[in-house]
Amino acid sequence: MEMITDLFQTKSMLPDEYRHLSREEMEQRVHDIKRSLGTKLFIPGHHYQKDEVIQFADVTGDSLQLAQIAAANREAEHIVFCGVHFMAETADMLTNEEQKVYLPDMRAGCSMADMANIYQTEEAWAELQAIFGDTIIPLTYVNSTAAIKAFTGHYGGACVTSSNAKQMVKWALTQKERLLFLPDQHLGRNTAYDLGVPLEQMAVWNPIKNELEYKGNLSEVKVILWKGHCSVHEGFTVENVRHIRETKPHMNIIVHPECSREVVAASDDSGSTKYIIDVIQNAPAGSSWAIGTEMNLVKRIIAEHPDKEIISLNPNMCPCMTMNRIDLPHLLWALDMIVQGEGGNIIKVEEQTAIEARLSLQRMLDRA
Incomplete structure (x- = not known):
């Protein structure tokens, strides 16, 4: 199975003219374009985006939520996804053929x-099959490429989000004796641990060394975590x-499950991004919170809740x-290209990859 995302009419370099415009000029032009295109244009914005972009988002949310909302919007011809590459891929796979999905900066990937x-x-799958036989089902976090989603779809697996990871891991372990969880080892480890899988039954696959990192009896492995x-x-x-506990012992500490098991x-x-937002939203006035997640979101939460004491768990x-x-x-450049009919920075997933990736997504959605 070869990846791939077909990037056609890709524009890689921001023209100099946009570097010399004032913020006020750019904001006015974006407002004007949004007004002129009306419902033909839809701008989803991920929670981690800058405020200068989020102000123009028609909806904000996490990656899968935004892709689903985009898919439900049948009026929009142009979906300008303010997020990263894999998010735009998912939106393309869930929308119809008449809709185009754009990524304003093609360098916006995900490490x-x-x-x-x-x-x-x-390569890892072949090695793991040789070790464990046909006893593994693959799960992938939605923070993965279309090709990896297609891989899990092809082999009977599914996608997961940080919100439904427990539900999907529980399901996976009813399908096969063990699972391969990629690409985030921390979400996989935290989720499996919360479901009662001991750390001693978790191995780590190292893709750089192409080897399984595990000390113990291989027959006891239940979860294989991608490194x-x-x-x-x-x-x-x-x-x-520890620093928060010592200096601000009154604070509640809430973190994303992509943090390490120890943290x-x-x-x-x-909990997930949505969980963190909801917990702070529902917390009583005067409560104190240290949040361990992306800084743009933390700053936005701070601004939205002046009645609470909120800081980043790591201020640096x-x-x-x-x-x-x-x-x-x-963002303005992407919108200008749409208006001018240039169609730059369009994300289009190759059809066979999209078919199998949608299988993976659908298995998750069927259990939502």
Whole structure:
């Protein structure tokens, strides 16, 4: 199975003219284009995007939620996805043939998704089949390429989100004796542990060395974790938690399950982006929170809840660099290309890849 996403009419370099426009000029032009295109244009914005972009989003949410909303919008001809590459791929696979999905900056990838390419995965699958036989079902986090989603679809597996990971892991272990979870080892480990799988029954597949990292009896392995991670969430440490406990012991600590097992265990609560947003929303005025997730979102939560004391678990954490690729100049440029009929930066997933990837997505949606 060869990946791939067909990127046609791709524009890679932002024209100089956009670098010299004032923020006010760009904002006015985006407003004007949105007004002129009306319902033909739809702009989904991921929670981790900058405020300068989010202000123009028709809807905000997590990656799968946005793709589903885009799929339900049959009026929009142009879907300008403010997120990263794999999100735009998923939107393309779920929308119809008449709709076009655009990514304003083609450099907006995801380091986690890039840690599992289809060639490494197929090689790993062959090795794992040789070790364990036909006893493995693959699951992939939605933060993965279309090719990896197609791989899981082809072999009877499914996608998961951070919101439904427990449900999907539980389902997977009714289908086969063990599972391969990619590309994020931390979400896989935290989820399986919460479901009662001991750490001693979890192995790690190292795609760089092409080997299984495990000390023990291989027959006891229940979960095989791909050695990938989110560079943002792996930046939160036990030391960060310890510092909050010592300096602000009144604070509740809530983190994303892409954080390491040690950080999740040391925190008060953990959950998906939506879960974190909902917990803070429903928390009483005057409550105090240290949040371990992407900085753009944390800053937005702080601004939206002035009645609460909220900080980042790691105040030195940088925003997700690839998410930050989408900025106001690139958004305006993408919209200008649509208006001018140039159609640049269109994301189109090859049909056979899309068919099998949709199988993976549908198996998840059927259990939502």
